[in-house]
Amino acid sequence: MTTPKLNYDQIATQYNQRYPASQTWERGQTLLELAKQIKAQTILEVGSGTGFWLNLLSQTGGSLFGLDYSMGMLQQSKRQPAPLSLTRGLGTQLPYSSSAFDLLYCVDAIHHFGDHRAFIAEASRLLKPGGALAIIGHDPHEGGSNWYIYDYFDTVYDTDLRRYPAGSSILQWMEQEGFHNISSQTAEHIRNIHVGDAVLKDPFLKHNATSQLALLSEETYQAGMQRIRQALADAKEKAARIVFRSEIPVKMFLGYKPF
Numbered sequence: 001m002t003t004p005k006l007n008y009d010q011i012a013t014q015y016n017q018r019y020p021a022s023q024t025w026e027r028g029q030t031l032l033e034l035a036k037q038i039k040a041q042t043i044l045e046v047g048s049g050t051g052f053w054l055n056l057l058s059q060t061g062g063s064l065f066g067l068d069y070s071m072g073m074l075q076q077s078k079r080q081p082a083p084l085s086l087t088r089g090l091g092t093q094l095p096y097s098s099s100a101f102d103l104l105y106c107v108d109a110i111h112h113f114g115d116h117r118a119f120i121a122e123a124s125r126l127l128k129p130g131g132a133l134a135i136i137g138h139d140p141h142e143g144g145s146n147w148y149i150y151d152y153f154d155t156v157y158d159t160d161l162r163r164y165p166a167g168s169s170i171l172q173w174m175e176q177e178g179f180h181n182i183s184s185q186t187a188e189h190i191r192n193i194h195v196g197d198a199v200l201k202d203p204f205l206k207h208n209a210t211s212q213l214a215l216l217s218e219e220t221y222q223a224g225m226q227r228i229r230q231a232l233a234d235a236k237e238k239a240a241r242i243v244f245r246s247e248i249p250v251k252m253f254l255g256y257k258p259f
């Protein structure tokens with residue numbers, strides 16, 4: 001079976017609803033600390049989307065580069081206050097000269113690149129000696145996630161298992177591509193609990209908010225929504241408290257290019 005692909009152009013204008021201004025993001029802090037620690041002056045995000053993380057990294061004073069396949073997402077990132085050098089391209093064929101970057105990272109994007117190892121090989125080519133590669137995202141292959149979306153919407157979990165590389169594979173590919181000091185850590189632990197009807201206000205429940213739901217047909221999406229509404233109605237009838245959990249560890253896989 002082929003892995004379904006999502007056209008981000010179609011959801012670009014609504015994408016930033018996942019980043020409410022009121023929220024701080026531990027994974028952003030983790031990335032910022034890493035950039036400061038290695039004194040990164042040239043920074044590339046692959047699959048940079050709307051430029052949210054690049055804008056955060058403007059605090060480093062470094063030069064910020066973003067590459068994304070979606071023109072719609074690149075258009076949105078032009079609205080970021082930080083000056084960004086943006087390029088349209090594929091994560092597996094990065095159009096930059098070798099040894100150009102101190103920090104190369106991706107957030108919630110490697111599962112879209114198709115050939116995950118090719119991306120890691122490109123990262124190795126593009127990093128300066130001592131430069132860091134950080135791959136940040138969810139690993140559905142690892143236990144520890146408890147996300148109600150997987151319970152209520154058909155096919156989503158199985159599709160994620162096909163789309164996402166396992167963390168153990170990422171670490172192995174990093175080693176095979178010559179990275180040193182390879183490690184993994186939890187960069188953020190998403191813990192959102194929606195009690196009762198409050199779940200219907202979860203921004204991540206919108207059809208276009210995440211690739212998990214955006215990949216579903218209208219029919220499959222509505223069937224999942226109907227299951228949620230039914231569960232709410234059943235709980236009300238029994239005067240029971242119903243809780244919908246989004247508990248997701250976000251991992252950071254890190255490796256350094258040897259000097």
Ligand SMILES: C[S@@+](CC[C@H](N)C(=O)[O-])C[C@H]1O[C@@H](n2cnc3c(N)ncnc32)[C@H](O)[C@@H]1O
Pocket residue numbers: 008046047048049050051052053067068069070073089090091092106107108109112113114211
């Ligand atoms: C979930 S979004 C993440 C965006 C951003 N990193 C963030 O965390 O907000 C995934 C991004 O990967 C991009 N993308 C998908 N396939 C790609 C590919 N083959 N090469 C480069 N970017 C790709 C999409 O256009 C989208 O902007």
